[in-house]
Amino acid sequence: AQTVTQSQPEMSVQEAETVTLSCTYDTSESDYYLFWYKQPPSRQMILVIRQEAYKQQNATENRFSVNFQKAAKSFSLKISDSQLGDAAMYFCAAYSGYSTLTFGKGTMLLVSP
C-alpha cells in the first residue's frame, strides 16, 4: 500500500511571492509517478505537474516546479510569482503499481492581493 501525506491544511501567500507546498509519500514500488493536482472552486481536478521517479531532474512547468527528494520520499511544489488564479486546493498524488492513484488530504492555498 502507498500513502501520501500533506501536513499543511492551509497556506497563504501574497501576489507575486513564492510559496512551497509540502508532500511526503511512502511506497514499496520502484517505478512510480508523483503528481500535483489543483482543484479550483469549480472542483474540476487539473493536473499541475508530474514527476517520474526514475528521473533525477526536478520537473518544471512555467511558474510551477517541484523539489523531488527520492531518498527522503519528499515531493514539494513551489509556485513562483503567485497569482490570484492560483488560489485553490492542491493535492499531491502518487501512482505506482498497476492501477491505483493515491491522494493526500490537500492543502488550501490562499492568495492575497
Next chain:
Amino acid sequence: SQTIHQWPATLVQPVGSPLSLECTVEGTSNPNLYWYRQAAGRGLQLLFYSVGIGQISSEVPQNLSASRPQDRQFILSSKKLLLSDSGFYLCAWSSGQGITEAFFGQGTRLTVV
C-alpha cells in the same frame, strides 16, 4: 483526443432511494477507471477502480457498488442511500498502458436528504 463525461452534475436524493452515477470515456481503449469520493471539500478517497470489463476492485467497504458493463463505461450504484453517502463524487481514467496521470470528470455533488 480523449474526453470523460460524468453525470449528473448535481443530485438530491432521499434516504433509502437508489443511486446510479454514470461515467463514460471517449477516445481511448482499455482505460483504468476510478471512482473517488471527496467529503467536506477535503481529500479524495478511492472507492473503486477497474482495469477491465467486469473487473472491479473495492477499496473500502460501504453502501456503494460499481460496475463496468462496457470498456469505457463505469457506473456507481447504491440500492439504498444513507445520509453519510452525501459528498462529491469524481470519476477518473488513466491509460491502461504504463503509469500516467489520471484525468477527471466534472464531478457529481450528491446530497442525501
